[in-house]
Amino acid sequence: MKTSRNTTAKTAVLEVFEKSRTALSHTEIQKQLQDVCDRVTIYRILDRLLNDDIIHKISNLDGTVKYAKCHHVNRVHIHNHAHFSCENCHEITCLENVKPSYIMPHNYKVKEINFTLSGLCPNCLNSNI
Ligand SMILES: [Zn+2]
Ligand SMILES: [Zn+2]
Numbered sequence: 001m002k003t004s005r006n007t008t009a010k011t012a013v014l015e016v017f018e019k020s021r022t023a024l025s026h027t028e029i030q031k032q033l034q035d036v037c038d039r040v041t042i043y044r045i046l047d048r049l050l051n052d053d054i055i056h057k058i059s060n061l062d063g064t065v066k067y068a069k070c071h072h073v074n075r076v077h078i079h080n081h082a083h084f085s086c087e088n089c090h091e092i093t094c095l096e097n098v099k100p101s102y103i104m105p106h107n108y109k110v111k112e113i114n115f116t117l118s119g120l121c122p123n124c125l126n127s128n129i
Contacts, residue, residue, distance in 0.1 A: 006045075009037040013045045014054075017069035023058050023083070023092035025066050058083050058092055059114055066092050080113050086121035093121065 016024065016032050030042055037045075046067060049055040058066045068083075082098040085091075100115040 006041075009033075009041050010045050010048070012036045013042065013049070014069070017055060017067070021093070023066035023068035023094065025064055029067070058094075058116070060090070060092060061085050061116060061118055062090075068092070068094050080115075082115045082117055084121065085116050085118040086124055087118055088120055088124040091121060092116075 012033055013029060016029055026039075026042065026046065029046075030039060033042065046055070050057060050067075053070065055067050055069050058068060060066055080099055082095045082100055084093045084095055086093075095117070098117075100113065104110060
C-alpha cells in the first residue's frame with residue numbers, strides 16, 4: 001500500500017533527525033536509510049517536513065544545505081536561532097538559545113534568517129588541546 005509505505009519512510013526520516021545531535025545533509029540522511037527509501041522519496045519527505053515547519057534548512061558556509069529538526073513547541077515561528085558550523089569536522093549544530101539581535105528598517109519583512117557562526121565545536125576543541 002502506497003500510503004503506509006510513505007508513512008514508514010517519513011517516520012524513518014524523523015527518527016534519523018531525532019537521533020542526531022547535529023544537522024544532516026541529504027546524503028547523510030540517505031546513507032542511514034538506504035534500505036527504507038530512495039533519494040527521490042527522501043527529497044519529497046524533506047520538502048514536506050520543511051513546509052510543515054517540522055525541520056528547517058541551514059545553508060552551510062561551503063554552500064551545502066543541511067537540515068535539522070526543530071525543537072520548538074509552538075507551531076508558528078520563524079527560525080531565528082543561530083547555527084554553529086565547525087570548520088574542522090563540518091558539523092552544524094543548532095544553537096537554539098543563541099538569537100541574533102537586529103533592528104530592521106521600515107517596510108522589510110523577514111521570512112528567513114541565516115545566522116551561522118563558525119569555528120571549532122566542543123569535540124574538536126577538546127581533541128586539539
Ligand atoms: Zn568539530
Ligand atoms: Zn537550527
